[in-house]
Amino acid sequence: MSLKQEPTADGSQTLYSERYGQTFHSDKGAVTESKHVFLWASGVTARLERSLTASILEVGFGTGLNFFLSADLALKTETPMTFVSLEQSLLSSETVQGLGYEEGLEHPELLTDYCQFRDALGPEPGGKQVFKFKDVRLELLLGEATEQNLGENRFDAIYQDAFSPDANAELWSETFFTKLLHALKPGGKLTTYSVKGEIRRRLKSLGFEVEKIPGPVGGKREMLRATKV
Numbered sequence: 001m002s003l004k005q006e007p008t009a010d011g012s013q014t015l016y017s018e019r020y021g022q023t024f025h026s027d028k029g030a031v032t033e034s035k036h037v038f039l040w041a042s043g044v045t046a047r048l049e050r051s052l053t054a055s056i057l058e059v060g061f062g063t064g065l066n067f068f069l070s071a072d073l074a075l076k077t078e079t080p081m082t083f084v085s086l087e088q089s090l091l092s093s094e095t096v097q098g099l100g101y102e103e104g105l106e107h108p109e110l111l112t113d114y115c116q117f118r119d120a121l122g123p124e125p126g127g128k129q130v131f132k133f134k135d136v137r138l139e140l141l142l143g144e145a146t147e148q149n150l151g152e153n154r155f156d157a158i159y160q161d162a163f164s165p166d167a168n169a170e171l172w173s174e175t176f177f178t179k180l181l182h183a184l185k186p187g188g189k190l191t192t193y194s195v196k197g198e199i200r201r202r203l204k205s206l207g208f209e210v211e212k213i214p215g216p217v218g219g220k221r222e223m224l225r226a227t228k229v
């Protein structure tokens with residue numbers, strides 16, 4: 001994948017993918033988007049702050065930003081967290097380190113250890129790879145996301161962070177959303193930055209309770225939260 005580093009409006013960095021013609025995060029602020037759309041809106045922030053364990057599934061590991069921020073909060077609150085993430089092409093440690101995300105972490109050693117783990121995997125890893133840091137467990141399911149076994153009633157939250165529905169259609173299909181619905185626990189929440197009407201209708205038709213809620217400060221006006229009832 002040909003990637004170019006770009007600054008975003010809150011001062012944090014992102015990557016532009018030529019293959020998808022999009023950035024990995026909002027150009028209005030990568031860290032701001034991640035904390036609001038994924039950690040906060042999904043209920044993960046509230047769970048960890050109340051010392052409730054969190055089990056999270058992410059669609060698209062990318063730079064790992066959502067993982068680093070979630071894990072940093074789990075470490076701060078001393079709460080166990082399991083984070084399963086789907087990714088077809090794991091970025092090198094050099095690319096991740098170049099983004100400087102450790103500057104915003106209370107536990108920057110998390111990122112240093114992750115990069116050592118990444119280096120040990122070699123250039124193009126596949127299969128299931130597990131990284132552990134204190135009470136944080138990361139399971140990377142490497143390969144085509146739609147082919148992974150995601151199980152039933154396992155996750156409190158799903159971070160749907162694929163590229164846009166137009167560019168990355170297989171990760172927004174009815175078949176894939178059905179898998180995500182089964183993988184969520186009842187009451188679990190899937191959140192995403194896209195509020196496209198077609199996506200809202202698809203989620204509703206599968207039985208999710210769908211809400212448009214305010215987006216991050218300085219970012220998109222609205223975002224989507226879908227709850228498994």
Ligand SMILES: C[S@@+](CC[C@H](N)C(=O)[O-])C[C@H]1O[C@@H](n2cnc3c(N)ncnc32)[C@H](O)[C@@H]1O
Nearest residue numbers: 060061062063064065066087088144145161163
């Ligand atoms: C928008 S980026 C994810 C951003 C990421 N969450 C972060 O914080 O950096 C989307 C990711 O999905 C991955 N991806 C796209 N299509 C995929 C597929 N069919 N299977 C697995 N991974 C896929 C891309 O390689 C990319 O890393």
